[in-house]
Amino acid sequence: MKKARFIFNPRSGYNISNPRVVERVRRFIAEQNAAGVLDARLVSTERPHHATELARAAIADGCELVVAVGGDGTINETATALVNAPAPVALGLVPCGSGNGLGRHLGIPRPDESALRALVDGTPRMIDTAMANEHPFFNMMGLGFDAGISARFRSLKKRGFPRYLKIILSEFFRYKPASCAITPLDENELPAPATAKQRLEAEAFILAIGNSDQYGNDGFITPLARIDDGQLDLTLVRGVSLLNALPLAIRLLTRRLYGSKKVTHLRAPGFVIERPEPGLIHTDGEPREAAARIEVKILSQSLRVMTPRGKAP
Numbered sequence: 500m501k502k503a504r505f506i507f508n509p510r511s512g513y514n515i516s517n518p519r520v521v522e523r524v525r526r527f528i529a530e531q532n533a534a535g536v537l538d539a540r541l542v543s544t545e546r547p548h549h550a551t552e553l554a555r556a557a558i559a560d561g562c563e564l565v566v567a568v569g570g571d572g573t574i575n576e577t578a579t580a581l582v583n584a585p586a587p588v589a590l591g592l593v594p595c596g597s598g599n600g601l602g603r604h605l606g607i608p609r610p611d612e613s614a615l616r617a618l619v620d621g622t623p624r625m626i627d628t629a630m631a632n633e634h635p636f637f638n639m640m641g642l643g644f645d646a647g648i649s650a651r652f653r654s655l656k657k658r659g660f661p662r663y664l665k666i667i668l669s670e671f672f673r674y675k676p677a678s679c680a681i682t683p684l685d686e687n688e689l690p691a692p693a694t695a696k697q698r699l700e701a702e703a704f705i706l707a708i709g710n711s712d713q714y715g716n717d718g719f720i721t722p723l724a725r726i727d728d729g730q731l732d733l734t735l736v737r738g739v740s741l742l743n744a745l746p747l748a749i750r751l752l753t754r755r756l757y758g759s760k761k762v763t764h765l766r767a768p769g770f771v772i773e774r775p776e777p778g779l780i781h782t783d784g785e786p787r788e789a790a791a792r793i794e795v796k797i798l799s800q801s802l803r804v805m806t807p808r809g810k811a812p
């Protein structure tokens with residue numbers, strides 16, 4: 500019998516409007532407990548960052564499976580406690596957020612029966628995780644336009660994709676591109692000699708660094724990223740205007756962003772981003788205050804995750 504803990508965020512996009520998800524999860528737990536497969540219970544988060552405390556407590560209690568029932572923010576907080584945890588502790592996902600970027604990349608787009616089945620008969624996989632200064636991330640980090648969106652989204656009482664869209668549109672008209680310098684790092688966290696000539700200074704509309712290939716909702720901002728290759732993919736988008744916003748959005752949704760002249764792609768195990776002053780970034784869609792200098796680095800194969808059988812990306 501595998502000891503497990505389910506960490507449920509009642510504030511995540513899907514969970515607010517779909518109380519049936521948590522009912523189904525409770526039933527699944529009862530079924531698995533009765534069948535002698537799991538020894539599991541569900542706990543709810545009461546505040547931001549509570550999921551990390553709950554996940555640490557679950558590991559200390561001997562749980563081998565810790566399941567995040569929430570969006571990318573809840574997954575981030577839960578997984579933070581599991582990075583480099585001793586085997587066989589694994590993260591499970593029941594993605595119920597507004598975007599579900601990590602879940603979609605791993606073949607778990609929705610909180611459905613397939614997501615639940617993967618928890619008990621799926622394949623455990625080792626994936627990379629990453630840090631942006633002191634902030635862990637698992638899916639995506641960024642600065643510029645999308646960091647502003649995450650800050651405004653956080654202040655909403657109600658969440659969900661339509662509200663995302665509304666904020667994206669209003670932020671588009673007020674956002675001013677930010678200047679930054681980007682230096683790729685090698686495996687030893689030194690400026691990469693082979694790629695040093697790629698050091699870029701730019702006015703970034705969006706600067707995104709992806710461990711997975713998408714923000715969520717199939718917005719493929721780093722379309723070539725793989726979550727277990729020991730590398731991070733950086734996408735720099737410059738000069739977005741009313742004229743080119745729609746074609747760029749279509750490219751974003753069809754994995755063709757790197758065909759645009761406005762877009763630069765870099766790949767490295769890490770990056771240093773320097774800005775004129777401290778400011779906002781986001782990690783997995785959650786806004787954070789960060790120093791002017793941001794060091795982003797990969798932690799190769801540092802998290803075990805349960806994924807559906809035969810669905811490895």
Ligand SMILES: Nc1ncnc2c1ncn2[C@@H]1O[C@H](COP(=O)(O)OP(=O)(O)OP(=O)(O)O)[C@@H](O)[C@H]1O
Nearest residue numbers: 511512544545546547570571572573596597598599
């Ligand atoms: N009980 C709570 N009350 C208020 N906020 C909470 C509570 N529990 C967790 N949170 C916060 O809720 C926020 C949103 O969670 P989450 O990211 O899971 O949902 P989402 O934003 O709808 O999904 P996604 O990131 O996939 O778009 C996180 O910042 C988390 O810290």
